[in-house]
Amino acid sequence: MTILLQAVINGLLIGGVYALAAMGVSLMFGIMKLINFAHGEFIMLGMYIAVVFTGVGIPAGLLGIYWVVIPTMVVTAGVGALFYVALLDRAARFGESPQILLTIGLSIGGIGLAQVVAGSDFKLPPNPVNGASLALGDITFQVGPGIAFLLAVAMAIWMAWMLKRTRFGKNARAVAESRETAEMLGVNAHHVFLVTTTISIALAGLAGALVIPYHYTYPSVGEDFVVMAFLAVVIAGLGNVLGSVLGGLLLGCIQSLTATYFDIDLSTAAIYVLFLAVLLLRPEGLFTAARRTV
Amino acid sequence: MRSCAAICAMLAVVAAASFLIQDSYILGVMTVTTFLAIWGQSWNLLSGLSGNVSLGHSVFIAMPAYVTVVLFQTWHVPVLAGALLGIAAAVALAAFIGAATLRLSGPYFALATLSASAVMLSLILHFSDITGGPNGIPIAFTEADWTNLEFDHTRSYLLVGLGLLCVVTIFVAGFRRSRLGFYVAVIKSSEAVARAAGIRIALVKVVIYCMSAALTAAGAVVYVFYLRFLDPGFLAGLTLSVEIALFAVVGGTGFLAGPILGAAFYELIDVVANARFGDVGGWDVMVLGFSVVVIVMTEPRGLCELALRLVRAGGAPARMRSVQREAK
Amino acid sequence: MTGSIVGSRLSRRRFGMLSGVALSSGLLPARLSAQEPINLAVIGPMNGSNAVGGEMVVRASKLAVEDVNAAGGIHALNGAKLNLIIADSTDNAQGAITTTERVLSQQKIAGVFGLVISPLTAAAIPALIKHRVSVITASTADSLVTPANGGYLFMIGPTGSALGRVAVDFVRASNTAKTTNVTKAAILYINNAYGQSAQKGVEKLVRESGIDVVLNSAYPENMTDASPLVTKVARSGADVLFPLSDVTDAGLILTALHSARSKVLVFGAGSGFTWPPIGQSLGEKVNGLFGAAAWNWDMKNVVSDPKLVNVTTRYEKVYGGYMPEQAGEAYGAMWMFALAMEKTASADSEKLRDALATMKVTSGYPTIIQPGLVEFGANGANPNVKAVMIQWQGGKPRTVFPPELATHQILTPH
């Protein structure tokens, strides 16, 4: 029983990072109908930026290293805005295949760029979070993934509020529903897209900054996270932002349970079986109620 | 049809020219390019013509490659027979994945196929007793014997590849003029319109997915005997899947010559960047990736379109214009 | 447009190379023999997650070539200098084959070191055999050890299974010495060529030692979290864990072990426990950690020879950080090529191959690899080489086992 509980908790905590990554992918898809295959590389970018900030100094105390989160998000948000202005704005007219290929090219090039700039070394600044945990009886909670989990939940709540209540959220949902109609009603779709991209990439930066205390940073690190994020997004229902958070957590649990009780090698396959089952039985996604986006 | 004849003539010229080349490296690069072009062309049959982007075509390379080689090495099944079984296995796999995912729209399909290749890799690694797992399977060269797809000269693989590329190109050209080709064109335009026109979309898509898988697999079984080594990370990896998609899009999905030009261009950038910058890590990959970005941003319809535009701007001779009309 | 620019650059390069070959082979044979530099190639992954291994091999090879040239080049060839050609094998078989073909077909190459990752080495062998150029590698997969490689592949370091075995040997020794009392072992191994070889070595020896294997589990290379594995270890009731790992996964496993407050004894094997990243990431906490290494910078044969100490200190000075395992092997391998050239008075790759197959080196720089006799058996492996057990002490990996190579006492963590 302890083992089962521990496995589920581990899964939820791992799932936090998947959820953060998935949220960014899903937001962009929901509003812009674009799958950003370079999202993993933006997570990687966030990790490198965060590592650079840790070079400035790590304040004492268990959570001192987390000061880098905010500046990392600010920088990645800026990169996100640039990404939209320089590439996506123009690429929006190209149609699906060129867009997919654009982000794939960016992903390949980004890995190369990271190696050119930062070298191929594995980087992980020594810090007290790495390996730290809280114990509750026999159950332990890893601090690093735990914080990622809490922030994923917080971001999900913020996102739900933002999409529902704020002016931007309302505009974004209108654009997601029908760009033409929204524009006729006076919504500036470019502005919505710019903000969406910025938030999405800032979320990638957040995910990156939250992983660096316990995961090595290296040029191709993004790939390892992003495939899970894509699966979470699809299982939840493409474009369903909040569902993607649940999707990420669910995948974390499946991964943890298969790894604990069967074989971690099979967890990819187990997740894929779930994925096919969802496609066959609930093509609109596990967590999508009606045909609604966002 | 004229563009198809022109392409086959060009490939024949390449085949003839290969006899003037002795450098095994250049022959090797030409061979690799040819097989990449075969896969790009096969991919285009599905994704370019129907608009469903597959990012998992490497499963149709890994599957037949492993089936053929394992059957040959373990049970001494003749290579050609094993190759047919391998192609059949790839088609069955395509029917299975396709039936589950092709009912859905583009992005789902892209992600579903992408993860299919991840799963294929994890299964190959897991069942290492059969597949050799991460060690891969070396294919020892015994003697030149075409029935075992063993040739003692790289050029032979190049020539077989060029022949296969011709066949695939003719097939794709013929397909575009066929009943099914018309249906696919309607589906690409709009699935709602296709449905309203009485076209069974799911069936059509699964059928062309299977065709695309079969052509890809046909290239794969020859290719692995050129490579003489089954590397799971490469054959079933994400990179190859993604690259195959890149070829057609870089070259231009709407053109018969698109995937071939795209594969040639991509491989050229790849080997040149590797030779030029290979001693300093990262540069070659960076150049490769960002050149794709530059091409997509400059001409999203691909290099063929770019070439046509340049020809047009430079006062195209009448014959070129007719080729261009036909390519459309 | 881009295409034509690249194209013209390519053709210029080609022309340059072709005319260069024509000159050297046809026109001026007599004058060139004295001054013509001899090409050795380092081919390995310079991209992807294995690039770190490629990079350390390149660094050490550069150092070795500098040293050979500074010592007057190859004396038997009128002081001909060595020239190092560095090429990226990429991280897949196709790239490795293409690159090997390019390097071997466009210039005369006396020998190759590298390919680093076993599948890349395996993939490149047919090309090497075709061009009759031998390769010395630090790859570890047991499947490479076979006469089928035509005598062109030489493995300078211990195999993966030997690497795994030293960890078990070490535990067995400490069991005998009553420092530990281990009865149940868990094995976690990365599912790549190295991991599988190491696992075979560990499992066999653990069973022979009368220790139960209660868990034996592979995990994928791109794992993002190891806590489920650690939960599984806890569930298995093992008192010793052998993680056979590369870099990122080793980091994740150690993190998860700390988090789970695991009391299990850990004896790792592989780059994850011996390369610089683990020391850099754990800071002080790394001290006390054990790992099996193919080579270590402070093995007895190295520190007892001032010439070799000079090498490791220069490496440390130039590149910052101690000389890691594959770097030491690369350095020794380059010298093996140089000695073979001296012995045969030739830079012909075929003659060098024959020399490598029969050479018995007992002194000089190749003994950086191991004390005593360095040679290659008929299957291409180096029969006398030993893997070592290191323990991190003072932020550096120190050799603690086997006794004949150890330079430091084991520190028992409090």
Add this chain to the structure above:
Amino acid sequence: MPEPLLALRGVCKSFGAVRSLVDVDLVIAPSSVVGLIGPNGAGKSTLINILTGVYQPDSGSVIFGGKDLVGVSTAQRARLGLVRTFQRPSPIVDLSAIEGVMVGGLVRGLSRTDARAEAQAHLARLGLRAEAERSPRTLPTGRLKLLDFARVLMLRPKLVLLDELMSGLSGGELEIVLDTIDALAAEGIVFLVVEHLMEVIQRLSRSLVVMDAGSVIAHGPPEQVVRDRRVVEAYLGSDALATPC
């Protein structure tokens, strides 16, 4: 009275809280041209989507030619002779004009030669002979809509749903379409015409269906329907309300 070609009984369809169709009954005789009008949001599009099988009704039944259409896919319905055009032109950009039309014949199982011959005849009838081999990329909207019309006619339909086919046509094109509809109606093909152009509706329709707020509020001969008080109210009232976009 002959058996109706199409009969809807008590059809309801909601999207979340929005009730798009409320208890719709509609019977269409096997020989007629029926106009369907109503303000924006009245449920016309939903009705068409129900008829063609894009949506399944929440309740109620749809009988076409004596066959219950529950669970019958859009494509099958098209092959049964229940076809539609779309508001926006839907050219098949990768095919030439005539090839896009031929598709309708190919689906019926014609050989490509036969399909081409038949498509040629339809194009000639609609005045498109000169454009047959051109790419639809190069054709103006009106021409594209005629191509769409030709494609559905190639399916040998029994019931054709024309969703604002006529808006955007030039005067000459409109005349050709109206004449074609008249001629085909005389041959026994039924048309359900959704259109905002009242003069077109009045010229074509033998009966007129008016929808408002998800219900059919009137059905009968045009001259009688336009005098119906509820229709006038719906239109006058809605004109002020329903035209922000």
